[in-house]
Amino acid sequence: MQESQKIDRRLDPVIPDITEWPIYKLSQDKESFLKEVVKATTDKLLNKFKDANSLHGELKSVLYQEKNRLTKEPWKSDKPEERIFWSEIKRKILIVDSIEEEDKKFKEDKKILKEILHFYCLEIVANFEPKKYRVAQKVLPFLFGRLMNVSAGNKKNFFFPASKNIYEKMNITGPIDHIRNLSKKGTVIVVPTHFSNIDSPTIGLIIDIIGLPAMTYGAGINLFTIGILSRWLNDLGAYKLDRRRKNTPYLELLKNYSTIAITRGAHSLFFPGGTRSRSGQIEKKLKLGLLGTALEAQRQNLLNFNEETAKKIFVVPVVLNYHFVMEAASLINQHLAIEGKEQFIAEKDDYSTSYKLLKLILKVITANPGMSISFASPMDVFGNEVDFEGQSINKIGQKVQIKNYFMLGDTMTEDLQRDSVYTSILGERIVEKFLAYNTVLSSHIVSFVAFELIGREFKNLDIYQLLRIPTDEIEIDIEEFKMEVNNIREKIIDLYAEGKLKIHERLKGDTDEIIKHGIKNLGVYHAQMPLEVNNNGNISTQDLKVLYFYHNRLLGYGLEKHFA
Amino acid sequence: MDLKNTSHKFGVIGAGSFGIAIANLLAENGKVLLYTRNEEQRDSINQKHLSRDLKIHENVEATTELKSIAEECFLIFPIIPSDNFVELLDALAPYLNASHILIHGTKGLYTPKKLGKDIQLKKQEVFTMSELIKLKTGVVRVGCLAGPNLASELSELQPAATVIASSFNEVIEIGQQALRSTRFQVYGSNELLGVELAGVLKNYVAIASGMLTGLGYGENARALLITRGMAELIHIAKALGASERAFLGLAGIGDLIATCHSNKSRNFRVGLQLAQGKNLDQIIEDLGEVAEGVKTLIIIRSLQNYGYKAPLAEILYKIVFENFPIHKGIGLLMRFSAEKDAEYIV
Incomplete structure (x- = not known):
């Protein structure tokens, strides 16, 4: 490595x-790319909705959800032409409703499906x-x-x-x-x-x-509301995701969009x-x-x-x-x-x-x-490490042919x-x-130790009760705080030695400096200081919830056991 | 995939009574390559289709080369005692890759620590066999085989069923295709850990069941042991991260009933002879191999600070290793505070 x-x-x-x-080439080939995406998505969906009835039902459900979205959860980013589009789809679905013949019905439904997918594509696609x-x-x-x-x-x-x-x-x-x-x-x-x-x-x-x-990356469509930023993001290769949409064709389309962009080297x-x-x-x-x-x-x-x-x-x-x-x-x-x-x-x-x-x-x-x-x-997509040349190496040090993961007997299968x-x-x-590459900063340590000490002080409260304590009732003795910061710092350095996390250089230095730096930087912006040194020289907080937020950054290493 | 149309052989590693039973079942659906360390046994199987007095299906070919198992078979069933499992994997690993599928039939746990008196184990130091396969080899698609499958009954061609568990549906499906026959039904489960633990943990309950028989007790006592024993196993399994589901199936209650009633079970025999006054060393010498239940008992007891109560395991341990009188043990168990019945179903 x-x-x-x-x-x-x-x-x-x-x-x-x-x-x-690659991202430029993808953008240049937009037309053929989108065609491929729509085709792959259609194939997958038709595998799921195999006959006129199930497909027609799905289309109706998409229409219902879209209408709901536009009326109940409207966002500024919704384009006015959307309403027109879905009204048109509604009209077409109603026409198909009256078709008796199964084959013909299925054929018409497939057309509508493609139309919807195409519409989605134009909305999603990045430039x-x-x-x-x-x-x-x-x-x-x-x-x-x-x-x-x-x-x-x-x-x-x-x-x-x-x-x-x-x-x-x-x-x-x-x-x-x-x-x-x-x-x-x-x-x-x-x-x-x-x-x-x-x-x-x-x-x-x-x-x-x-x-x-x-x-390429997917950005929430709500970020595309303000003119400049919207055009900027879009022109920098971001594609748009609408988190309100949960319908199957849309989600399937997003997946295929990403898959095919990757197969095209993006x-x-x-x-x-x-x-x-x-x-x-x-x-x-x-x-x-x-x-x-x-x-x-x-x-x-x-x-x-x-x-x-x-x-x-x-x-x-x-x-x-x-x-x-x-x-x-x-x-x-x-x-x-x-x-x-x-x-x-x-x-x-x-x-x-x-x-x-x-x-x-x-x-x-x-x-x-x-x-x-x-x-x-x-890593490769199976979680194996890869060497400089891209060769996968499994955890027992063997070179791996990744095709093997998809083999069943002599054939590569889709499953x-x-x-x-x-x-x-x-x-x-x-x-x-x-977890292993998380870099522990001074502010993480001070917020972790402070919140754990407060939790220990009010042992019999659950987390919700704890977070409602008036902040003026909270004071941590500075000497105790220093001692525990030092203890946790030592444990963190042990974890670092075991390769379980990374640390900022500063953490190897003086405890007082860590505390000073951590408290100062934790509060740089917040209107209410998550941590401060009060008039008695002790540690207090103005916002326990925000302190809790920063404290959580060091969960996952078992450090909290120290305060049990 | 339809196995019938391929030229593949099924691999079986381990030619003990259960390994042979599995090889014979597989042989009804295709060619089988059976690994044994013993050259005499290999020759006897290949020349006479016999292993001692057991008949071996004509489709079974024996080999002493691990390499050929890995090269000729993509579906391999390791069926060996848990004590030899690591050694086997180390020897086999160079020939295995991610295209292999391993379904093991070993009902035991492994810890790299030396098992002794008062040993303390952490959860991360105890491995099921499938975890061991994933740790020691490049194989990812693993599964296990568990259920009421007493080898002697299988070899008499009596009807039976088993469970194949794996996170991968294709492992279950291919295992079912390979093993299914008119006398052997194969169920599937995605609860790999649960099924493995069910198969492992029941072993010490079987020791207790043997004791009851040794003491001349009847079916009331055994039914009590089985039901409350299962409740204890479920508590342990939950603490180790599995759900109760597997325990209510063939690999759980099914296997428990079979082993607790059968004097063909090695674990049962250990209990029986303990109750008849023999000591453990003597018994192990007579059996010729270790009963998994004895090892399981040590491991489960050493994990006790994982938040489960296991009174049966605790008292059995005292009886087996500390010469605690059996009658006293049963007395203690009967006084153990009775909880709500079937409390593990929420």
């Missing part, structure tokens, strides 16, 4: 000519404009760099940031040369953790910094947790639907080519760490509302539109005291249930890597 590198400059692009990028990408390449680092400098109090350099600073602050580590090499040999799927809406621009920028070609980005982690904890359970498309694409590549020439798919987990997550308060409230049912009422997510998101991005980078981005070692088990194995491996 390749040594981990720390990136201190922008790397040369792996493919210098943007018009040679890629090299010109716009070049603009983004220049603007984003400038924004990040300039604003990070401001936060460091370096006002002299407001317009001319020392470029090195960005990289220092972003703290990008991992086997980058390895990943770059694999992007030439096969198709790379980047799977990051997801805590904040700024994850997508961050990871987009990082992919550019390490010189990989741009990647490097892709999935957030495998599906949405942002609401509890603040590293994703434990992944959404396997989109992840499964990587596996399916690998199988198709092997079916269409032999083991030597088939493009291989490489999965690269990435852990993004910030000292603070802007949306922490609304995320943890949603989490508590979901977990605690009626005990908490969810507050609206404040960052759901693109305008607010833009504001959020600016705020985060303005105040950002730095972040940490660690790339994990790449969706088998694929789903493989996908869940891949999911488990990704979660393991998330």
